[in-house]
Amino acid sequence: MKMEFQVARDDYLSAGKVSSQIKQTLKQIGYPNELLRRMAVACYEAEINMIIHSYGGTIRLLIEEDGRIQMIFSDTGPGIADLEQAMTPGFSTASEKAREFGFGAGMGLPNIQRVSDHFDILTSHEGTTLTLGFELDP
Amino acid sequence: MTLKQLVERTGWEPLVLTEEDREVTGGFSGDLLSWVMGHGEAGQVWVTVQTHLNVVAVAVLREFSCLIIANDAEISEEMLNRAKEEQLNVLCCHETAFEACRKLIEAGL
Numbered sequence: 600m601k602m603e604f605q606v607a608r609d610d611y612l613s614a615g616k617v618s619s620q621i622k623q624t625l626k627q628i629g630y631p632n633e634l635l636r637r638m639a640v641a642c643y644e645a646e647i648n649m650i651i652h653s654y655g656g657t658i659r660l661l662i663e664e665d666g667r668i669q670m671i672f673s674d675t676g677p678g679i680a681d682l683e684q685a686m687t688p689g690f691s692t693a694s695e696k697a698r699e700f701g702f703g704a705g706m707g708l709p710n711i712q713r714v715s716d717h718f719d720i721l722t723s724h725e726g727t728t729l730t731l732g733f734e735l736d737p
Numbered sequence: 738m739t740l741k742q743l744v745e746r747t748g749w750e751p752l753v754l755t756e757e758d759r760e761v762t763g764g765f766s767g768d769l770l771s772w773v774m775g776h777g778e779a780g781q782v783w784v785t786v787q788t789h790l791n792v793v794a795v796a797v798l799r800e801f802s803c804l805i806i807a808n809d810a811e812i813s814e815e816m817l818n819r820a821k822e823e824q825l826n827v828l829c830c831h832e833t834a835f836e837a838c839r840k841l842i843e844a845g846l
């Protein structure tokens with residue numbers, strides 16, 4: 600099963616909509632609550648990152664036949680300048696505008712890595728692709 | 738404690754109350770959304786002074802039992818409408834976040 604969603608730059612008011620939709624879909628399929636919560640945290644943080652930091656992009660949800668879940672977040676740039684810093688809890692490059700909305704704690708990527716079973720990130724000035732995997736029995 | 742009991746014990750105004758019998762398991766206070774997303778637990782009440790739409794999204798995704806807007810922070814119709822759509826319980830209070838937490842603990846949380 601595949602689903603695809605578009606995320607627009609600076610669309611703060613829609614933040615969380617894709618995550619809610621994905622969570623709802625997985626809930627209907629019957630995934631356990633513990634997995635739904637981890638997925639929701641990861642998806643929301645990654646969705647917010649795309650809104651705050653990227654020029655926009657796509658979120659793809661793939662559900663394998665054995666139940667494993669993959670979420671792929673691809674944006675069109677500008678890329679993460681220093682990935683090591685971006686992975687450091689508390690480090691943030693969020694704009695003043697984003698901070699006014701309560702974002703910019705510098706916990707996005709660390710939170711995502713903590714709750715996902717597989718975490719892979721590729722970044723260049725042409726864009727960033729974050730691939731997350733979730734197992735039923737990690 | 739149920740949400741109904743919490744409302745009775747604190748006297749705080751319910752702005753949206755869709756599940757009076759929802760069990761409240763604890764509380765969390767914070768205004769940085771990712772921090773709350775990373776550390777909050779399902780069933781807790783969330784005390785904050787943030788009142789924009791993203792607060793509703795975080796509260797729903799994190800499965801908080803109730804949102805408590807402290808310190809008379811201004812709440813927009815838009816946010817309340819979104820909370821109603823999402824069936825998110827919302828209370829508001831005059832106390833600061835600190836005082837609100839103290840009152841929650843005194844109420845038995």
